[in-house]
Amino acid sequence: MRMHRKSHLDERLAKCANLTIADVSEKNMKAAAGLRNLIDFNAVFGNDNAVHLEIGCGKGRFACELAKRRPDIDIVAVEKISNVLIEACESAEKEGISNLHFLNCAAEVLPRYIPEGSVERIYLNFSNPLPKLGYAKQRLTHPRFLQLYKGLLKQGGTIVQKTDDGDFYRFSLESFMSCGFEIVEKCEDLAALGDADNIVTEHEQRFMDMGKNIYRIVCKVK
Numbered sequence: 001m002r003m004h005r006k007s008h009l010d011e012r013l014a015k016c017a018n019l020t021i022a023d024v025s026e027k028n029m030k031a032a033a034g035l036r037n038l039i040d041f042n043a044v045f046g047n048d049n050a051v052h053l054e055i056g057c058g059k060g061r062f063a064c065e066l067a068k069r070r071p072d073i074d075i076v077a078v079e080k081i082s083n084v085l086i087e088a089c090e091s092a093e094k095e096g097i098s099n100l101h102f103l104n105c106a107a108e109v110l111p112r113y114i115p116e117g118s119v120e121r122i123y124l125n126f127s128n129p130l131p132k133l134g135y136a137k138q139r140l141t142h143p144r145f146l147q148l149y150k151g152l153l154k155q156g157g158t159i160v161q162k163t164d165d166g167d168f169y170r171f172s173l174e175s176f177m178s179c180g181f182e183i184v185e186k187c188e189d190l191a192a193l194g195d196a197d198n199i200v201t202e203h204e205q206r207f208m209d210m211g212k213n214i215y216r217i218v219c220k221v222k
């Protein structure tokens, strides 16, 4: 289903320009092809704190909450659809959050913007499971993406993935192992685990309300 473009989107994005690191919205993707414009995190955040990356942040509930709970880290939330990202930007702006910035681009082009070995943790929260035959390569835990993330992560850096989809969970586990990640945690029922530090995302809340199990994988670059 095609999403209705939000009214005054460009003006609203422009108002949040202080929170977006690079102007690479889908409209500008073609112009950005081949471009390499590495982000200087120290300059963006004004400190040298560890950087955490959320890929596919949607409306930003997780990233905003993480930023508030962890003032000691810097967070970059990535979302390819500006129509969705605007809500995340406006929430962060409204709440006066300063340790969270946004990157409006697709995961595929992250190495153009994120310096090699600069990220401590990557979050993949409820990425689209894309179950249809022939779509495996588009899944954000396909080996082609894991190799890309490996390049961005520091030595010993981690990836935390959550999903409500059992097949996607098993596909991801296989994929992490085949790419040489060490599996630190594999959980098939997060509610039963009772992790008080878990930050519930928009989609997670929806799936929990439907009574679905939440799966979580934590893995580490060896």
Ligand SMILES: C[S@@+](CC[C@H](N)C(=O)[O-])C[C@H]1O[C@@H](n2cnc3c(N)ncnc32)[C@H](O)[C@@H]1O
Binding pocket: 055, 056, 057, 058, 059, 078, 079, 080, 081, 084, 105, 106, 107, 108, 125, 126, 127, 128, 201, 202, 203, 204
């Ligand atoms: C199912 S939503 C989950 C949103 C949020 N993380 C949550 O848990 O509520 C997946 C999000 O990932 C974004 N996404 C999908 N593929 C992406 C890609 N290749 N690069 C960046 N974002 C992507 C989608 O636009 C969508 O907003």
